[in-house]
Amino acid sequence: MTEFSPTHVHVHRSADREEQRAFLRRALESFVRVKSKQVIALKPNLCAPLPSQTGATTELWIIEETAKFLRERRARPVLVEAPSHIHDYDQVMDVTGVRELCKSMDIEMVDSRVHTMALRPLKHDDPKGRVYRVGMAALGADGIIVLAKLKTHNRTQVTLGMKGLMGLLSWPDRHDFHRRGVEEDVVELYRRLRSRIRMTIIDGITAMEGHGPTNGRPVAMNSLLAGTDTVAVDAVGCHMMGFEPEDIHHIRLAHEQGLGNMKAKWQVHPEGTPLPVRPFERARPDNGLRTKVISFPPLSAALRAARYGVRGRTFPALAPTAVGQVLTEEAAVCPTGALSLPASLDTTKCIGCGLCIDASPGRVIKESGLQKARRLARELAAAGGVR
Numbered sequence: 001m002t003e004f005s006p007t008h009v010h011v012h013r014s015a016d017r018e019e020q021r022a023f024l025r026r027a028l029e030s031f032v033r034v035k036s037k038q039v040i041a042l043k044p045n046l047c048a049p050l051p052s053q054t055g056a057t058t059e060l061w062i063i064e065e066t067a068k069f070l071r072e073r074r075a076r077p078v079l080v081e082a083p084s085h086i087h088d089y090d091q092v093m094d095v096t097g098v099r100e101l102c103k104s105m106d107i108e109m110v111d112s113r114v115h116t117m118a119l120r121p122l123k124h125d126d127p128k129g130r131v132y133r134v135g136m137a138a139l140g141a142d143g144i145i146v147l148a149k150l151k152t153h154n155r156t157q158v159t160l161g162m163k164g165l166m167g168l169l170s171w172p173d174r175h176d177f178h179r180r181g182v183e184e185d186v187v188e189l190y191r192r193l194r195s196r197i198r199m200t201i202i203d204g205i206t207a208m209e210g211h212g213p214t215n216g217r218p219v220a221m222n223s224l225l226a227g228t229d230t231v232a233v234d235a236v237g238c239h240m241m242g243f244e245p246e247d248i249h250h251i252r253l254a255h256e257q258g259l260g261n262m263k264a265k266w267q268v269h270p271e272g273t274p275l276p277v278r279p280f281e282r283a284r285p286d287n288g289l290r291t292k293v294i295s296f297p298p299l300s301a302a303l304r305a306a307r308y309g310v311r312g313r314t315f316p317a318l319a320p321t322a323v324g325q326v327l328t329e330e331a332a333v334c335p336t337g338a339l340s341l342p343a344s345l346d347t348t349k350c351i352g353c354g355l356c357i358d359a360s361p362g363r364v365i366k367e368s369g370l371q372k373a374r375r376l377a378r379e380l381a382a383a384g385g386v387r
């Protein structure tokens with residue numbers, strides 16, 4: 001059996017859930033040392049009210065297995081995360097199923113945007129350096145385990161372990177990060193949190209390509225990445241999606257600052273298996289204007305209050321043939337109960353995750369005319385080189 005080495009990034013590829021669990025367990029046993037009564041912050045990616053099957057958020061079983069591992073060592077897991085500043089915390093926890101999981105395992109959940117502490121410059125830094133406000137539950141914990149996601153991003157090209165740390169920031173800091181351009185702040189945030197991170201896992205079971213971090217398409221990669229150097233883990237994640245880590249500004253910057261090794265070797269499990277690589281469709285270029293607009297504090301507060309979620313991401317529509325049909329498979333995947341039986345779609349409950357469209361065997365649920373027109377316009381623009 002292949003040993004786990006802290007100098008390598010470990011990658012596992014299998015569609016078998018028991019094998020995935022066994023890999024995660026061995027990685028945790030190899031890299032995470034915890035003492036009784038220690039508090040460990042779990043930092044998954046729960047950026048939006050979208051279930052993990054969409055490729056946007058971390059799989060529930062990864063949170064569950066990591067929490068179990070900590071409990072067995074009498075440590076206390078605390079789930080510290082917050083969605084993007086425009087999303088409502090409760091809606092995200094309900095739609096992703098995280099609230100139910102945490103309730104069943106008695107795991108405390110903390111919205112990192114609400115109770116925050118100052119993260120000041122480090123000991124030998126300029127004391128006048130920028131101060132970030134970071135979730136108190138993460139800063140006060142004995143360590144952080146990052147449970148990130150393998151996906152593309154419209155501002156930073158990829159979002160993996162380092163970029164995901166933005167989920168620990170207060171609302172004002174998130175707004176400021178977006179206004180300043182994100183990447184240099186992401187590296188600085190990572191530099192200050194690095195000593196607290198015990199391990200980084202990247203969930204590449206269902207990854208996301210295209211217009212991530214929320215509007216892309218799911219890709220079944222059936223892969224997990226694990227390591228103690230977040231920069232190295234992120235770099236291997238880049239290779240798997242067909243990106244060169246040198247081309248990703250925040251990863252290159254972190255490497256140049258000596259915060260990690262973007263050229264670290266990887267070890268694929270089972271031994272002898274090649275690194276799973278699939279060139280991901282890139283996110284459409286984004287000049288950040290939309291983000292600047294929606295991160296205007298009163299507007300983002302209004303979107304949260306209205307639980308606007310990801311409405312408009314996908315518009316499902318019932319085909320005329322759906323009348324009188326019992327859409328069992330489609331209703332089973334709907335995370336909000338927007339589909340009821342016999343065929344009926346409650347558009348007020350629909351968040352536009354698109355899972356019912358993929359699950360509809362007879363295509364009785366399909367993308368709406370508006371959705372199709374938007375997609376065709378985008379495809380035409382891309383084919384004509386219009387940016």
Ligand code: SF4
Nearest residue numbers: 334350351353354356
């Ligand atoms: S109706 Fe379809 S698109 Fe809407 S929330 Fe349910 S599964 Fe998602």
